[in-house]
Amino acid sequence: MSLFEQLMTSAPVQIVVVGDTIVDESVYGEITGYAQEACPIFKEHRRRYSPGGAAKIAYNLAVLGARVNFVTCANLQMTSVSRVTQKLDAVGVILDLLPRQGYRNEIKTRYHVGEEQIHMRHDTPWAWYAQSSEGTVAYLARSSAYTGVYAVYADYGKGMMPAGWRPMGDPRHTLINMRGPAGLHDCDTAVLNLAELSALTGIAYDNSVHTRTRMYGILRGRATITNLVSTAGADCVMCYSGDRCTMSTLPKPLIVKNVVGGGDAVVAITALLRAHNLPVDCQLAARAGQLSVQRRLDWAALLPELRLPGTPALHVAGQNIAQVLSKLRVPGLRSPVIGFTNGCFDVMHAGHMKFLSDAARQCDYLFVAVNGDESVHRLKGDGRPVQPLAQRIAAVQAHPGVTAVVTQEELTPHALLQQIRPTYLFKGYGYASTEDAVGHELVTAYGGAVKIIPDGLPGFSTTETITACGGNACSSGVGN
Template sequence: MEMLAIPHFASAHVLIVGDVMLDRYWHGSSNRVSPEAPVPIINVSEEEDRPGGAGNVAINIAALGGQVSLVGVVGDDDAGALLKRRLDIAGIRSDFHIAKFKPTITKLRVMSRHQQLLRIDFEEQFDADDNLNLEDKVFPVLPKAKILVLSDYAKGTLQDCQTLIQRAKSFGIPVLVDPKGGDFSRYQGASLLTPNINEFEAVVGHCTSEQDLISKGLQLIAKLELGALLVTRGEMGMTLIRARQPAIHLPARAREVYDVTGAGDTVIAVLASMLGAGQSMPEAVALANLAAGVVVGKMGAATVSVSELRRAIHSEQTYDRGIVSEEQLMHVVEVARANGERIVFTNGCFDIIHAGHVRYLNDARKQGDRLIVALNTDASVTRLKGPNRPINPIDRRMAVLEGLESVDWVVSFDDDTPERLLSRVKPDVLVKGGDYNADQIVGSEIVKAYGGKVKVLRFFENCSTTSIVNRIRQQ
């Protein structure tokens, strides 16, 4: 797989229309409880103001070096004036309609020791009377833009998305929408919709599997005449769905998650910047996924820089491992094979990880370049081992295996045997520990049929989860 390229973002002129707001932070120490009520006393030592909402999308694009124009609604107040100054300093061309009788949307967060103790919102819903002249501000700028972003926080700025979408399409300008609410029909005809999984399921219903998510996504694309759908899924990464093309699943890349505030703004900002600079949709999504992994490791609504993206790309090429879904596994295996790497596969319950497991997995890893551990789900373990197993639930078992240096990818499967998964992955080597012949290993016929190898690794004496459990019960 070729390394992702970071284009010259200055060539990307993005027009953003949406709900702008001021994110205000008060930082201070908290060492006392108020005598007036059981609440902490915060001694405020620092105040911080940042553009939020659509303003945060603009700040993210500007941080990458892109050209940004921003249209929204603010109040006739100090917060609106401060927001304008912050955007001007960042080099963002903002043109706001002033709502005479409504405040600028402001979110005040009180912070102590990097923890949010309280959030206070100052806002009133904007209506048609408040943004009557919005189109007059958008239409003159639109022909000069390469991408239109609609940043919807359901605050009332985007009263008529269809007029904006249709006007952009008449100029051949792609429209990216960060949606809100349960009515996605207002975004009909958009080039790309980027709901998170909760927003998506609120519209299409609960998704019971990866395939169900894809199927419902394709139905939504057809119904609303969308170009594509990118569902952001938190710790499960992202899924890009397009008509007549295979879905692309990208696993989450965050090493540590401190704050998810504004992560969606960063995603759509990177998408717009990449597409505006002439990159393909899969490339744009791949970089947006890396950017999300960077920004959630920061406190508050943050931005990602080009240098941070370069480091993330480098890390992506040298460190791609962890817990994955089945579809995400297929993607990373494809990448590994393109790099000429041999794939090793093993499976089991791995209920209580002991020294025998660790030594076995170390030996398994030596059989190739990448080791996949397929883990039976809780229901599958119960069917195989009885009603008192597993001892540890699937999330804990996967977390322990992920932490082992020998293991590259951990995936769960609900079948009684791994045969279906083996048929999809087609590993170069299937390994199993024990004292039986290779022909006795479940799935060996499948692997041998396409030319793969089956290996039995040495059995470690006196190491057994069952014996450990029995000894504990005897105690």
């Protein structure tokens, strides 16, 4: 089972995030003219507020399916901060706010014309950060709620964690993403970009494996670190574990004008893997960072979107369906369009492939139920199935539009429809009416719909394919 499949089918894990709440403010507008000395005149159309700093890591983790407690300082009297905490609450982040009289959160304001960022302004109340640091550590020290919980400490150099600070709890359950005076301590995993590695080691950085390996060697001499994850932009991630280095570089599907948020996404997926006691995967981390950059400030990539090209669809056992659905339907985000279809898929042919492609284009995620061998025999008669269940599942899994494959042992899909509750039940051209589709009454009762997909490739059928192969002569596999 792949790491991706383990994450998709696993129960939620609890993670505590400790760090600063930064407000990422985006202002969208247009240039209407120029004042003296060619200074542009900016007309604002709209603005939005998104979590930044450690708040964004907490947000990403919650969207990825973790149960998140977030220890932070936040002044809810500030309108922008209040809107950010509302977004955190909407995706299920539990806020443990530290009371600080008059505390001011940092605001990063980015001005955009179309897709282009033309200016960025920091409102950084440096004097207030020292006020929060002792309270943060004291809060964790007196709290027993997080014993044994995987912890993420994310500080961006403003003094949230004071010099001399040490992580609470077991270092083997700790991820650190630090800058500034707090430095680096014994931990399970550290996630650092090249600039941070350079500042900690004193080595002028470049993007070579040799330079990063030297930096890792220096850090291992100073602190016990099981894993070091090093990022460079949003498309390259290197992981050092012991004496082993792995690297993933993903092609950029579009021109990236800035890499804001890429590192936070890498931290989130790395923490999720380690909290499940799974190894760090560079490809998953790089994919998470890439999605974050493409979507700019509001990263809400679900776990299924981290599936890499060429990776087979999930094969989900019945008891794991609820876990997979929980990774698709995240509170606070748009409800996804989930499609469902079922069939024997006994000897896959071009008609099946076209049908699945047409169905996948009409939904966000497509579940396909494949009849078990006994149910195929009862439905189709002697000599069927030609292919055993494992081969038929593998053939459906190979289709790039399929999200998950489940086994249907019963003659009808009623039990699976009740469990999955898809938006659409897809059926092939053989049905004259949506009311002829088995299960239509269940789907329409909760507001779903039945969709009949026209025959895009006339002349293809399993029966004709088997006959052309000489009855059961195809039993060794498709195409033989």
